[in-house]
Amino acid sequence: MRGNGLLVVLFAALAVSPLTVGVGWAEPGTPARLWNEKAYAKPLDPDAPVSMRAFSRLAKELSPAVVNINVERRSLPLPFMPNGGSGLGTGFIIESSGYVLTNNHVVAEADSIVVRLANEHEYPARVVGTYALLDIALLKIEPTEPLTAAPLGNSEALEIGEWVIAIGNPFGLNHTVTAGIVSAKGRRDVLPGSEANQARFIQTDASINPGNSGGPLINIRGEVVGINTAINAAGQGIGFAVPIDMIKTVLPQLAQGHVARSYLGVLVGPVDKELAGRLGLERGKGALVTDVKPATPAAEAGFVRGDVITRFDETPIEHWDDLPWLASTAAATRSLKVLVNREGKSRELSVTLAPFPEDAPLAKRDAAKLGLEVVALGDTRAKEIGIEPGQGAAVKDVRAGGMAAEAGIKAGDVVVQVNYETVVGGAEGFKKLVATISEGQPLALTVRRGDRFLFKVFPR
Numbered sequence: 001m002r003g004n005g006l007l008v009v010l011f012a013a014l015a016v017s018p019l020t021v022g023v024g025w026a027e028p029g030t031p032a033r034l035w036n037e038k039a040y041a042k043p044l045d046p047d048a049p050v051s052m053r054a055f056s057r058l059a060k061e062l063s064p065a066v067v068n069i070n071v072e073r074r075s076l077p078l079p080f081m082p083n084g085g086s087g088l089g090t091g092f093i094i095e096s097s098g099y100v101l102t103n104n105h106v107v108a109e110a111d112s113i114v115v116r117l118a119n120e121h122e123y124p125a126r127v128v129g130t131y132a133l134l135d136i137a138l139l140k141i142e143p144t145e146p147l148t149a150a151p152l153g154n155s156e157a158l159e160i161g162e163w164v165i166a167i168g169n170p171f172g173l174n175h176t177v178t179a180g181i182v183s184a185k186g187r188r189d190v191l192p193g194s195e196a197n198q199a200r201f202i203q204t205d206a207s208i209n210p211g212n213s214g215g216p217l218i219n220i221r222g223e224v225v226g227i228n229t230a231i232n233a234a235g236q237g238i239g240f241a242v243p244i245d246m247i248k249t250v251l252p253q254l255a256q257g258h259v260a261r262s263y264l265g266v267l268v269g270p271v272d273k274e275l276a277g278r279l280g281l282e283r284g285k286g287a288l289v290t291d292v293k294p295a296t297p298a299a300e301a302g303f304v305r306g307d308v309i310t311r312f313d314e315t316p317i318e319h320w321d322d323l324p325w326l327a328s329t330a331a332a333t334r335s336l337k338v339l340v341n342r343e344g345k346s347r348e349l350s351v352t353l354a355p356f357p358e359d360a361p362l363a364k365r366d367a368a369k370l371g372l373e374v375v376a377l378g379d380t381r382a383k384e385i386g387i388e389p390g391q392g393a394a395v396k397d398v399r400a401g402g403m404a405a406e407a408g409i410k411a412g413d414v415v416v417q418v419n420y421e422t423v424v425g426g427a428e429g430f431k432k433l434v435a436t437i438s439e440g441q442p443l444a445l446t447v448r449r450g451d452r453f454l455f456k457v458f459p460r
Helices: 054-065 244-254 273-279 297-301 322-328 379-385 403-407 426-435
Strands: 006-011 066-073 085-095 099-102 112-116 122-124 126-131 136-140 163-168 176-187 190-192 201-204 216-219 224-231 239-243 266-269 287-292 308-312 335-342 345-352 372-376 393-398 414-418 443-449 452-458
Touching (some): 136 244, 201 224, 224 244, 287 297, 393 426, 414 426
Parallel strands (some): 006 190
Antiparallel strands (some): 006 224, 066 085, 163 216, 216 224, 224 239, 308 335, 335 345, 414 443, 443 452
């Protein structure tokens, strides 16, 4: 289901279970380079013709690297499976000694995992490490035969409209091959499940269905450019993959059982049109510092509220939501330079990042920061739109350039749910629900507009 600013999607697995931030164990003898990349003797011609057998060649070349993943969850009773349940997903081999990538939601809470190769040989698998913020998991099997590994490509170099194929096990139909194009890149308005996710999704119209989760999205050169993760249940030809470049960033740590995030210590938001004009910035670029946590690297480096971060280390901030990813993957204890715009003047700050405080109390959402004002919905209006008296909150005003405006909220909308919890008690009920959601977690609103229900998401 789609509304302006939000695309609610489902994980493309045959069984759904809660995401967990799993931590595996250090893997002895891990190869120094856990994946392979293709080497080219000369630059590739992007305008080279695609042959009639291109897709069949790719299918033949890469199918042996794609695996079926069967999961048993005896200890996780589901309402429709009182004695537990099983799940089915896809994965792909990235290293010939038996390392397999898949989605975290495919293997979460698993009691046992079995990997089946294209030749029907089966091996028990163990989880080496997981990273829920990208919904990825690294598995290890102990093969008794040579394995085909899929080379990893460059997702940043993907072009919109470029051919891609997906190989997976939709509905248990092993090694199904589908083809399509890259429909979009850098999708931030995607909310798979209910957990925070840092992925900037690749959108594709290559057919992806339940069971495809964890399978590879492959470019025309036979390189994996993403992990197929989510689908739009209300539409066809709308699937999403986590870019492989983001996965490469954390993969070396993942192989050691845990991804150690780094920490800056600021909360950020978008730069609206008014602020950009006042500071002489290009609209939409940069990250506005809305809060600086005390006793953090940012506080020690001299960051203040109102700073606009325009460059982090050597990377310009093209979109405000780029900063959390950059700050969390830059490596703890690393010292670097950050360029900020403070009251219209550029200033360079030196900061030494710290390890992410995993056990630190999380800041809560503040409804005021969303940039909208809500009031109680009268019983007459509630009856008109078909909801119970006392439920819902009417949007009275939306601040221009604020988060609500960016998400497409309009005056006159009626907020019915906050993260799928019904709003009861007008404005106060709305504020209480928003306050239960931690900073860094998705915030989704179910909105009634006319005779339609829309879904809106707010930045993490």
